[in-house]
Amino acid sequence: MVRKMGEFFTRVMERYLPDAFLFAIILTFISFVLSQIFTDAGFIGAINAWWGGIWSILTFAMQMTLILVTGHSLALAPPVKRLLASIARAANSPAKAVFLVALVGGICSWLQWGFGLIVGGLLAVEIAKRVEDVDYPLLIAAAYAGFLTWHMGISGSAPLTIASAGNAANHIERLTGRIVPVTETMFASWNLWPAMFLIVSVAALLAMAIPARGKAKPLSKEAILLLEEEEKKEEAERKNVRNDTWAQRIENSLIINYLFAAMGVVYLVNYFIEKGFTLDLNLVIGIFLFLGLILHERPINYVRAVNKAIKGAGGIALQFPLYGGIQGLMMGTGLASVIAGWFVAISSTRTFYMLQFWAAGLLNVFIPSGGGQWAAQGAITVEAAQMIGQEPVKAAMMVAWGDQWTNMIQPFWALPLLGLANLKARDIMGYTTLVVIWAGVVLSVVALLIA
Numbered sequence: 001m002v003r004k005m006g007e008f009f010t011r012v013m014e015r016y017l018p019d020a021f022l023f024a025i026i027l028t029f030i031s032f033v034l035s036q037i038f039t040d041a042g043f044i045g046a047i048n049a050w051w052g053g054i055w056s057i058l059t060f061a062m063q064m065t066l067i068l069v070t071g072h073s074l075a076l077a078p079p080v081k082r083l084l085a086s087i088a089r090a091a092n093s094p095a096k097a098v099f100l101v102a103l104v105g106g107i108c109s110w111l112q113w114g115f116g117l118i119v120g121g122l123l124a125v126e127i128a129k130r131v132e133d134v135d136y137p138l139l140i141a142a143a144y145a146g147f148l149t150w151h152m153g154i155s156g157s158a159p160l161t162i163a164s165a166g167n168a169a170n171h172i173e174r175l176t177g178r179i180v181p182v183t184e185t186m187f188a189s190w191n192l193w194p195a196m197f198l199i200v201s202v203a204a205l206l207a208m209a210i211p212a213r214g215k216a217k218p219l220s221k222e223a224i225l226l227l228e229e230e231e232k233k234e235e236a237e238r239k240n241v242r243n244d245t246w247a248q249r250i251e252n253s254l255i256i257n258y259l260f261a262a263m264g265v266v267y268l269v270n271y272f273i274e275k276g277f278t279l280d281l282n283l284v285i286g287i288f289l290f291l292g293l294i295l296h297e298r299p300i301n302y303v304r305a306v307n308k309a310i311k312g313a314g315g316i317a318l319q320f321p322l323y324g325g326i327q328g329l330m331m332g333t334g335l336a337s338v339i340a341g342w343f344v345a346i347s348s349t350r351t352f353y354m355l356q357f358w359a360a361g362l363l364n365v366f367i368p369s370g371g372g373q374w375a376a377q378g379a380i381t382v383e384a385a386q387m388i389g390q391e392p393v394k395a396a397m398m399v400a401w402g403d404q405w406t407n408m409i410q411p412f413w414a415l416p417l418l419g420l421a422n423l424k425a426r427d428i429m430g431y432t433t434l435v436v437i438w439a440g441v442v443l444s445v446v447a448l449l450i451a
Contacts, residue, residue, distance in 0.1 A: 011430065019424065019425070020315065020319065020411040020412060020414075020415055020418075020425050021315075021318065021319060021322075023411060023425070024319050024322040024323060024326070024412070025322065027326055027365070027366055028050070028322060028325060028326055028329070030366075031326050031329045031330060031335065031366055032046055032050065032329060034335055035049075035329055035330075035333040035335045038335060038338050039333040039334045039335055039338060041332070041333035041334070045332075045333065046329060046332075046333050048332070049328045049329050049331070049332025049333050050325045050326075050328050050329045050332075051325070051328070052328050052332060053324045053325045053326065053327050053328015053329060053331070053332065054321045054322075054324045054325040054328065055321075055324070056324060056328060057320060057321070057323070057324030057327060057328075057369070058321075058324075060369065060371050061316070061317075061320040061321070061324070063282070063285065063371075064316065064320070064369070064371075065313050065316055065317065065320075066285045066289075067112070067113065067114040067155065067284065067285055067288070068114035068117070068118075068309070068312065068313050068316065068416055069114070069306060069309045069310055069312075069313055070114065070115075070285055070288035070289045070292055071112050071113070071114025071115030071116070071117070071118055071288055072114060072115075072117075072118040072305075072308075072309035072312055072416070073288075073292045073296075073302065073305040073306050073308075073309045074115055074288050074291055074292040074295065075115055075118040075119045075122055076118075076122075076296075076305040076308065076309065077292060077295035077296050077305070078238070078295070078296075079295050080119070080295065081122070084104075084119065084122055084123045084126055085126060087100060087104060087123060088100075088123060088126040088127045088130055089130070091127045091130065091131055091134075092131070093131070094131060094133060094134040094135065094210045094216070095207045095208075095210055096207075097127045097131045097134045097139060098134070098135075098138055098139060098142045098203075098206050098207045098209075098210060099142075099203045099204065099206070099207040100123070100127070100203075101120055101123050101124045101127060101139055101142040101143050101146075102120075102142035102143070102145050102146055102199075102202055102203035102206050102207075103146075103199065103200065103203040104119060104120060104123055104146070105117070105119060105120025105121075105123070105142065105143045105144075105145065105146025105147070106145070106146035106148065106149055106198070106199035106200075106202065106203065107146075107199060108120065108146065109146045109147050109148075109149060109150045109153065110149050110150065110152065110153035110154065110195060110199065111153060111154055111155075112153075112154060112155045112284060112288060113147060113150035113153070113155050113413075114155075114288075114416075115288060116146050116147060116150065117143070117144070117146075117147055117413070117416060117417050118309075118312070118416065118417070118420065120142070120143030120144070120146045120147075120417070121140065121143045121416075121417045121420045121421060122420070123143070124136075124139040124140050124142065124143045124421065125219075125420070125421065127139060128218065128219040128224075129219065129224050129228075132218055133213075133216055133218060134210075134216065134218060135210060135211050135215075135216040135217055135218065136217055136218055136219045136421075136423075137217055137423060137427040137428050137431070138206065138209065138210060138211070138216075138428075138431055140417060140418070140421045140423055140427070140428050141206065141428035141429075141430075141431035141432050142203070142206045142431075143417055143421075144408070144413075144414050144417055144428060144432060145202050145203075145206060145408065145431075145432055145435045146199070146202075147404070147407055147408075147413060147414075148198060148199075148202060148404055148405070148407070148408060148435060148439055149195045149198050149199055149404060150370075150404055151370055151400035151401065151403050151404035152186060152191050152192075152194070152195040152397075152400065152401065152404065153186060153195065154182075154186060154284065155284045156185075156186055156370065156400050157369075157370035157371040157374055157400070157403075158185075158370065158374045158378065158396055158397065158399055158400040158403070159180075159182055159185035159186045159396075159397065159400065160182070160284070161371065161374055161378075162179075162180045162185070162393070162396055163179060163180055163181055163182050163185070164179075165179050172382055172392050172393065172396065175382060175383065175386065175392070176386075176392065180393050180396075181276070184393055185393060185396070185397055190394070190446070190450045191397055194442065194443065194446045197442070198439055198442060198443075201438070201442070202435055202438065202439065205434060205435065205438055206431060206434070206435070209431055209434060223422070234304070237304065238301055241298070250299075251298070251299055251300040251303075252298045252299070252300055253298070253299065254297060254298060256299060257293060257294075257296075257297065257298055257299045257302075258294070260293065260299075261290045261293045261294050264286060264289065264290035264293075265290060267286075268283070268286060268287060268290070271283070292305070311419065312415075312416035312417075312419045312420055313416060314415075314419065315412075315415030315416065315418075315419060316412075316415060316416065319412060319415070320369075323367065323368060323369060323412065326366050326367060327366075327367045327369065327375075327376060330363070330366055330367060330376055331375065331376050336363060336367070336376035336377060337376075337380055339359065339362065339363060340356075340359050340363070340376075340377050340380045340381065341380065342359075343355040343356060343358060343359035344356075344359075344380065344381075344384040347384070347388065349388060349389060349390060349451065350448065350451050351448070351451070352384070352385065352388055352390050352395070352451065353390065353394060353395065353398050353447040353448070353450060353451050354398075354444050354447035354448050354451075356381050356384075356395055356398040356399065356402070356447075357398040357401050357402045357405070357443060357444065357447050358402065358444075359377065359381075359402065360373065360377060360398060360399045360400075360401065360402020360403050360405075361402040361403075361405045361406040361440070362402075362406070363376060363377055363402070364402060364403045364404075364405070364406045364407065364410060365406050365409070365410055368403075368407060368410045368412040368413060370400070370403045370404075373399065373403045374396075374399055374400075374403075377399050378396060378399055381395045381396065381398065381399055382395055382396060390451070394450060398447060401443050401447070405436065405439055405440060405443060406436060408429075408432040408433070408435045408436040408439070409429060409432065409433055409436050411425035411429065414428065
């Protein structure tokens with residue numbers, strides 16, 4: 001049954017899902033039309049809100065780009081690549097291959113979403129070279145499926161925002177004066193255990209979706225040869241340490257690299273000693289930046305890794321302004337509040353969390369930025385939770401849950417992974433639609449139980 005559903009959704013997506021850039025443009029048109037129907041912003045008001053949104057998101061876009069690039073660069077470090085090769089050797093069948101990719105990708109995405117996306121993709125490529133009859137699009141879909149639980153994890157925008165004092169988007173602090181530590185959000189049992197369950201169960205679900213014999217699309221031998229040649233070239237560059245000139249000695253200096261990394265480590269250790277285990281986006285970026293520097297050993301090696309990683313951020317650089325425009329439309333015209341208000345209006349104390357989760361899932365299709373969605377929905381959700389007598393912290397995490405949920409049918413964050421794999425969104429979205437259905441059921445039930 002799972003296999004047939006996967007094949008059905010794959011056929012639908014291959015036929016009807018446009019390129020991710022066109023998908024963003026179509027969503028812009030839909031958002032504009034909805035703003036004219038359900039708000040009184042008017043034509044020029046909506047145009048102005050859209051234009052302002054394009055440029056207002058640039059700071060956050062840079063943070064997201066750095067999270068992706070530092071995560072990717074860390075994944076390219078030799079110790080990480082050796083670990084992935086060791087894991088890949090355990091995949092001796094298509095089902096094991098898919099299960100391993102989804103499991104590892106899920107764990108790493110919980111740790112840091114950019115790291116998880118790329119680790120999952122690199123592991124998928126490594127396994128595709130070893131297991132001849134495994135379906136390559138399904139392997140990449142499994143890598144992307146690991147992204148499902150990122151907002152329940154350590155780099156989650158919503159929990160990091162409400163843990164940050166003085167943050168303009170910390171609606172809980174504004175309304176209650178509280179700073180919510182991550183122990184009450186990402187490490188709370190009602191969030192942590194569902195995240196772990198989803199990581200394992202989604203891996204099992206996709207392992208059952210492997211195509212029937214003869215229908216699999218393995219990685220071509222030509223593609224495998226090109227990948228192996230690229231790896232040999234990169235390894236040769238790493239080993240060819242030349243110190244003929246002063247510039248080369250500086251570029252390859254272990255001392256300079258570790259002294260610089262030590263400055264970052266000292267700051268981070270001192271920060272955690274003084275403030276405890278609290279995280280924000282800049283801290284997460286810093287942790288992965290300096291860890292990557294340490295594992296790459298030489299400054300020039302890290303430069304090469306970043307140069308390679310930045311190519312995967314091209315789609316984000318192109319499309320983030322478009323989604324910024326959609327976010328501007330949704331927020332500037334009040335459309336996001338209108339949509340969130342619909343779900344609040346039909347909520348009871350029993351269904352409030354679940355309906356906020358659903359509302360976030362719908363809004364995420366239009367605003368796939370976790371931070372952007374929190375800015376659009378967070379205030380109304382937290383205020384409604386207070387009015388209805390529910391916990392604002394759990395309500396905030398419902399926004400996080402919904403944001404990550406429909407990423408599985410929103411191709412934006414798959415772009416770096418698809419660039420790495422040389423695939424289109426339509427190649428993997430059929431399989432990830434299965435994940436959306438399963439995760440929707442699981443998280444809806446959990447949202448009802450914790451009410």
